[in-house]
Amino acid sequence: MHQNDEKHESNQNNAYTNANFFTAAFTQNPYPVYEKLRKDDPVFKVMFPQGEFGWIISRYEDAVQVLKDSRFSKDMIKRYGAEHQSIFSSNMLFSDPPDHRRLRGLVQKAFTPKLVADMRSHIQSIADTLLDHLPSQETMNLIDDFAFPLPIIVISEILGVPTEDRDKFRMWSNTVIDASTAKSPELFEQHEREFTEYLTAWFAKVRKDPGQDLISQLVIAEEAGEQLTEKELLGVVSLLIIAGHETTVNLIGNGILALLEHPEQRDLLIQQPELIHQAIEEMLRYNGPVEFSTSRWASEDIEFRGQRIAKGEMVIVALDSANRDEEQFKDPKVFDITREKSAHLAFGKGIHLCLGAPLARLEGEIAVSTLLNRFPNMRLQADVDTLEWRPGMIVRGVKEIPVQLK
Structure with missing residues (x-):
């Protein structure tokens, strides 16, 4: 994130403890910790904020192996039992084959590269309209005024839910994303109940009058039998x-922030707009929107890089660490939009490769290009070190980014 990561480096020796993780300083800039981990302790056992011991994988090569290894299960029911399952875990992200293939197959046809590409002009229209109707044409909060509404409008239209309910979706989403650091389990349960009631009522409406949207397709599939249970329908739609x-909000926010921190890169992109595809890939690599993978659990005792991971233990990949691995990327601390296409893990x-990756890339390209075309002199209105990063262990993103537009 910072042009000079070294100034934030810890003076501690190789030994790392839980005190190095999940602090305000770590949330602000985790990269020095990751660099030490990759060098000294790449498969590291830690106490996660929710009170469970598990392993953090920090090197790129190891990350790829874990993400592709079927011995690391994603199924929460296998690990914790059905009584601990919530609607937010009844989906393809927290399932193993063959359930994973069935659940993913029902929705992936809505996110094919061709269908996504056909949405370009409509997404461009949404971006233009949002910028046309800013409260001020002099300043804005990049997150609230643009980075959040753009993708929530797009996904709401795909699903068929009202865009006017986007503030509710944001509230419920924040509760789920920040669950690992939540102070109130009661609030999580309340929001889960509200989200469930909202979706259940919407499904009932769709059953009476289905449309061409994705929720209608999923409800019809459920009605046909053997496709989705009611809990799976809730889980897939909530996911x-x-x-x-969430991914796109933070791709846009982190990406624009990187450009504002590196004005020479912003100017280069303005001069050579055809670099936008490479720029988006570098934004995803440099300070990616998803910091950690979601949880996996060892389905058996596994010897991995000299460590014994016991059956049932949690394993999480530090995606943003893998994307800064010196063994995989040349000058990984450098933000360079001319970098050759990289096999980042964002x-x-x-x-379990992100189903919506083509859509997120397209939205990111349109959002960044439109902002730079409209406001080429845009600049940050705050010291980057004072920006507040969101808590939680999944997404990496800033709560607010105040910018001067002209």
Whole structure:
């Protein structure tokens, strides 16, 4: 994130403890910790914020292996039992084959590269309209005024839910994303209940009058039998609403922030707009929107890089660490939009590769290009070190980014 990561480096020796993780300083800039981990302790056992011991994988090569290894299960029911399952875990992200293939197959046809590409002009229209109707043409909060509404409008239209309910979706989404650091389990349960009631009522409406949207297709599939259970329908739709905007919000926010921190790169992109595809890939690599993979659990005792991972233990890949691995990327601390296409892990790897990656890339390209075309002199209105990063262990993003537009 910072042009000079070294100034934030810890003076501690190789030994790392839980005190190095999940602090305000770590959330602000985790990269010095990751660099030490990759060098000294790449498969590291830690106490996660929710109170469970597990392993953090920090090197690129190891990350790829874990993400593709079927011995690391994603199924929460196998690990914790059905009584601990919530609607937010009844989907393809937290399932193993063959359930994973069945659940993913029902929705992936809505996110094919061709269908996504056909949405370009409509997404461009949404971006233009949002910027046309800014409260001020002099300043804005990049997140609230642009980075959040753009993807939530897009995914709401795909699913068929009202865009006027986007503030509710944001509230529910924040509760799920920040669950690892949540102070109130009661709030999580309340929001889960509200989200469930909202979707259940919407499904009932769709059953009476189905349309061409994705929820209608999923409800019809459920009605046909053997496709989705009611809980799976809730799980898949809630995942699409949450994941369908969270990744893109932080791709846009982190990406623009990187350009504002590196004005020579911003100027280069303005001069050579054809670099936008490479620029988006570098934004995803440099300070990616998903910091950690979601949880996996060892389905058996596994010897991995000299460590014994016991059956049932949690394993999480530090995606943003893998994307800064010196063994995989030349000058990984450097933000360079001319970098050759890199096999970053921002969208994961293997069978759980992010379903919405083509859509997120397209939205990111349109959002960044439109902002730079409209406001080429845009600049940050705050010291980057004072920006507040979101808590939680999944997404990496800033709560607010105040910018001067002209």
